[in-house]
Amino acid sequence: MRVEIWSDIACPWCYVGKARFEKALRAFPHRDGVEVVHRSFELDPRRAKGDVRPVLAILAEKYGMSEAQAQAGEDNLGAQAAAEGLEYRTSGRDHGSTFDLHRMLHLAKEKGRQDELIGILFRANFAEERSLFSEGDERLVELAVEAGLDAQDARAVLADPTAYADAVRADEREAAELGANGVPFFVLDRTYGVSGAQPAEVFAQALTRAWGERSPLPAVEDGGADACGPDGCAVPQR
Amino acid sequence: MRVEIWSDIACPWCYVGKARFEKALRAFPHRDGVEVVHRSFELDPRRAKGDVRPVLAILAEKYGMSEAQAQAGEDNLGAQAAAEGLEYRTSGRDHGSTFDLHRMLHLAKEKGRQDELIGILFRANFAEERSLFSEGDERLVELAVEAGLDAQDARAVLADPTAYADAVRADEREAAELGANGVPFFVLDRTYGVSGAQPAEVFAQALTRAWGERSPLPAVEDGGADACGPDGCAVPQR
Numbered sequence: 001m002r003v004e005i006w007s008d009i010a011c012p013w014c015y016v017g018k019a020r021f022e023k024a025l026r027a028f029p030h031r032d033g034v035e036v037v038h039r040s041f042e043l044d045p046r047r048a049k050g051d052v053r054p055v056l057a058i059l060a061e062k063y064g065m066s067e068a069q070a071q072a073g074e075d076n077l078g079a080q081a082a083a084e085g086l087e088y089r090t091s092g093r094d095h096g097s098t099f100d101l102h103r104m105l106h107l108a109k110e111k112g113r114q115d116e117l118i119g120i121l122f123r124a125n126f127a128e129e130r131s132l133f134s135e136g137d138e139r140l141v142e143l144a145v146e147a148g149l150d151a152q153d154a155r156a157v158l159a160d161p162t163a164y165a166d167a168v169r170a171d172e173r174e175a176a177e178l179g180a181n182g183v184p185f186f187v188l189d190r191t192y193g194v195s196g197a198q199p200a201e202v203f204a205q206a207l208t209r210a211w212g213e214r215s216p217l218p219a220v221e222d223g224g225a226d227a228c229g230p231d232g233c234a235v236p237q238r
Numbered sequence: 239m240r241v242e243i244w245s246d247i248a249c250p251w252c253y254v255g256k257a258r259f260e261k262a263l264r265a266f267p268h269r270d271g272v273e274v275v276h277r278s279f280e281l282d283p284r285r286a287k288g289d290v291r292p293v294l295a296i297l298a299e300k301y302g303m304s305e306a307q308a309q310a311g312e313d314n315l316g317a318q319a320a321a322e323g324l325e326y327r328t329s330g331r332d333h334g335s336t337f338d339l340h341r342m343l344h345l346a347k348e349k350g351r352q353d354e355l356i357g358i359l360f361r362a363n364f365a366e367e368r369s370l371f372s373e374g375d376e377r378l379v380e381l382a383v384e385a386g387l388d389a390q391d392a393r394a395v396l397a398d399p400t401a402y403a404d405a406v407r408a409d410e411r412e413a414a415e416l417g418a419n420g421v422p423f424f425v426l427d428r429t430y431g432v433s434g435a436q437p438a439e440v441f442a443q444a445l446t447r448a449w450g451e452r453s454p455l456p457a458v459e460d461g462g463a464d465a466c467g468p469d470g471c472a473v474p475q476r
Contacts, residue, residue, distance in 0.1 A: 008466070013466050013471055013472065016464070032404065080464075111349060112349045112350050166270065170270070170271060181467055182466055182468075183467075184465065191457075192458070193457065193459065195459065195465060197463065197464040198459065219429075219431065220417065220430070221430070221431065222433040222434065225434020225435065225436050226434050226435040226436075227421060227433060228250070228251050229281070230419070233251055234434075
């Protein structure tokens with residue numbers, strides 16, 4: 001079974017939701033038969049690279065609230081994260097474009113290191129004192145290397161703004177086609193969706209339900225085709 | 239869209255079918271939106287490692303035919319392969335256990351090199367004079383390196399017979415659940431199956447049909463969940 005998770009690195013509920021999903025997955029009896037794929041979703045796709053601002057200032061501006069109110073919201077999020085055993089810095093965080101992060105996640109997917117990298121990026125954005133956005137490209141290269149990627153490969157992606165750009169946009173288009181207008185968004189075997197950072201119990205139920213409904217294919221094109229089976233191969237007639 | 243292909247390296251119709259599928263895929267307008275995953279299927283799962291025999295002798299024995307009749311069958315297969323632009327040695331080939339090949343393909347999947355490796359293995363088995371089965375592990379290490387894998391990683395897999403063994407068996411179990419009793423077996427988005435090395439036109443139709451029926455999810459668990467969207471994030475109530 002395959003679980004696709006659309007998320008953005010700048011999305012606190014994605015950080016929390018991933019932990020809740022993983023809690024359900026660890027307890028799921030068929031966990032070894034579950035493959036997880038991370039998909040791109042930018043919450044703020046028009047933000048330019050290098051346009052980095054404090055999270056609290058952005059929140060205050062966006063919701064027309066005071067910084068104290070924004071801080072209270074972050075404190076609440078921090079408590080939700082803590083309840084999942086996650087570190088969460090409730091002040092001093094930056095916000096910036098996540099496009100390069102998503103491009104790097106597609107490189108990581110190709111190299112079989114996607115799950116490592118997304119965990120490292122979430123941690124770098126939400127838990128670490130250093131800013132993920134304001135130190136420039138080398139910070140991202142450093143994190144990519146930590147995830148097991150090659151520094152040269154990572155630098156090549158950053159140097160070419162078209163690298164994996166279509167892959168990011170294809171993920172986003174697909175999210176829209178599937179009806180997702182927010183993240184995190186979980187899709188199980190293209191059969192069930194779970195929207196938002198729901199409790200682990202909801203993910204557990206969705207896993208069980210989707211697993212139980214894995215069914216033989218409705219339509220197989222066959223008709224005496226050329227194939228090999230345990231008893232040997234069809235012999236072609238010329 | 240995702241296409242899963244179950245095949246065995248010792249299966250001539252898998253070699254031919256892959257070429258026919260790829261011909262259809264190259265001409266498919268949405269080919270950039272198609273991801274291909276190779277899955278394991280052993281035609282001869284009880285064959286022990288190191289039990290290597292000439293293909294013609296095995297065919298003759300299995301079908302109770304003369305070696306000349308077996309040779310005629312191979313000649314016919316060679317003609318089908320040639321029609322797809324594939325090299326195919328119609329005599330002198332060996333047959334052996336493919337379990338290690340499948341384990342290596344799972345390593346390659348993890349490293350993003352699966353498509354490269356399966357092409358190289360098919361070629362090594364069907365087109366090259368050297369035997370894929372009788373030279374021992376270092377031959378497979380060599381081919382893995384050719385596919386872009388690390389020699390140390392490849393040797394570690396071969397040295398540990400449990401490495402990716404469950405992944406191979408999980409693929410085989412899944413094939414059975416999907417109703418496949420022979421290979422190649424193609425599954426498009428878990429919606430349509432194509433059994434056997436069908437003509438490229440059949441694959442083209444299946445791709446078009448499966449692409450057209452990609453549909454929004456039937457059921458999304460939502461209910462005012464904690465999520466972030468373009469307008470911001472839900473604020474948790476404590």
